[in-house]
Amino acid sequence: MRAAVFEAHGAPLAVQQLADPEPAADGVVIRVGRCGICGSDLHMAEEPEFGACPGDVFGHEFAGEVVEAGRGTQRLSKGDLVSVVPLASCGHCPSCLAGEPAWCPQMRLQGGGYAEYAAVSERQCTLLPGTASLADGAIVEPLAVALHGAVIGDVRPGDRVLILGAGPIGLATAFWARRMGAARVAVQDIARHQEARAMEMGATHFLCDPEAPVAASDRALGGKADIVFDCAGVPQLVAQSVEQVRVKGRIVMLGLCTRAASFVPFRAVSKEAAILTAAFFKRQEYEAALDVLSAGAVEPRALVSQTVSLAEVPETFRALKSRTGQCKVLIAP
Template identity: 65%
Template sequence: MRAVVHQGLHQKLSVETIADPTPGVGEVVLSVGRCGICGSDLHMTEDPAFGVDKGAVLGHEFAGEVVALGKGIERLKKGDLVSVVPIASCGKCPSCLAGEPAWCEKMNLQGGGYGEFAVTNENQCVMLPKSASMADGAIIEPLAVALHGVMMAEQKPGDKVLILGAGPIGLGVAYWARKFGASKVVVQDINNYQETRARQMGATDFIVDMSDPVGAAERALGGKADIVYECVGVPGLIPQAVEQVRIKGTVVILGLCTRPETFVPFVALSKEVRLQTSAFFKRQEYEAALDALDSGAAEPRALVTDTISLDAVPDVFESLKKRTHQCKVLIAPRG
């Protein structure tokens, strides 16, 4: 099969012909229909902390058609259309049974979506309803990540929300925050590339003011935020968020940052700010994201800005390392 292959840190991806995957016990092979390029994929090719080996096929936001079955498959059959929960786990421990495979001792992150075929476990597959497309199946994961952040914030109707970063996760947070009754949803970014899309997703205002980011947010919200969602992962934004949130407010950290962060704890302590990290999602949240798409909601689909072929991936991937007008780019491995 053809796949886009990781060539090592700081190296450009390349399209190669590699062996077709074969399913083991409890596994299925999918013909990949769509796969999203995620910001974490970009990090994986640049940061040794992720430990991605040369020769790996990236891609965890994908959906496809079941084309081969391993032994012991009970629920799926050939021809089924599924979205893949990209967290492999045992499926039997208390964490798995509670819908939290990320905390399973055998947890492993799924890849392989940047290829024509990918192998995955049956218990990671979520059936797509007839109303959902392959593109829908590929954006469930970022929507679930955003939903988990909103749930971790314990957001209440009427809350004033500030979102730092207008990437797919930030825009997903805007969608869920508004859906759960936030009175104001302000998205703050360093440029206005995604302003129209943010408003489509639920933002009530969009601000770009690097000279006075704290004051600009306060003016847009009419005061301090009840909740600030940090969705960028750049050093300096956590202390900024602490300044922007109200006394006894909540800062939710969703941004993926592997660099040191420095801030004065007293600033947060003096306001009794709650700092809440958010990683991954629950299985129930993944299914809720699919339900939102199944309901016909148009807003989440606004995340997708382009669909490209495997051959285009290396160049587009490099371009996404810099800020562009793109939001969520999907790969169509088989055309």
């Protein structure tokens, strides 16, 4: 099979010929139909902290068709279309049984979607209903990440919500915040590339005022935010979020950042602001995200800005390292 392979930090991906995968006894082989390029993939290609090794095949937002099933599988058959929960785990520890495979001691992020085929366990697969496409199956994961953040942030009807960062997770967070009843949802970024897309996803305001971001959000929301979602992962946004949130408000950190961030604790303590973090999602949230798509919600599909072939992945991946008008790029191997 062909795959876009990671060779070294800072080096471009390379399309190579690899051996076709084989299913484990409790697993299946998927012919990848669509796979999203995630911002965390870009981090893994550049930052050693994420642990990528030469020969790895990235891609954890994927859906496809079952082409081979192991002898111990029980639910899936050849020809089934599935979306893959990319959290490989043991399947029987308390975290797995509670629908939280992210906290299984054996958890690892399941890659492999930048390829024609991928081997996964049967329990990681969620059947796609007839009303959901393979492209839908590939955006379930980022939608679930954003839903998990919205749940942790406890979005309530009437809330004033501020989202820092207009990438896919920030825009998906805007979608969920509006569905959960937020009255005002402002998306703030340092560029206007995603302004139209943010409004389509449910934002009520789009803010781009790098010189005075706090004043801009105060004006748009009519005061301080009940909840601030940091979806950009930029170190200075921790301190900025503290200034933008109300007394007893909540700050949810969803963006990935491996650099040190500093803020004045007194500024948060003086407000009794809660600083929360969100990582991954629950299995139930993954299924809820798919349910929304299969029920016909059109807004999340606005995330997809381009679909490319496997041969185009190295150049597309390189281009995404710089800020562009792209949002969620899908690969069609």
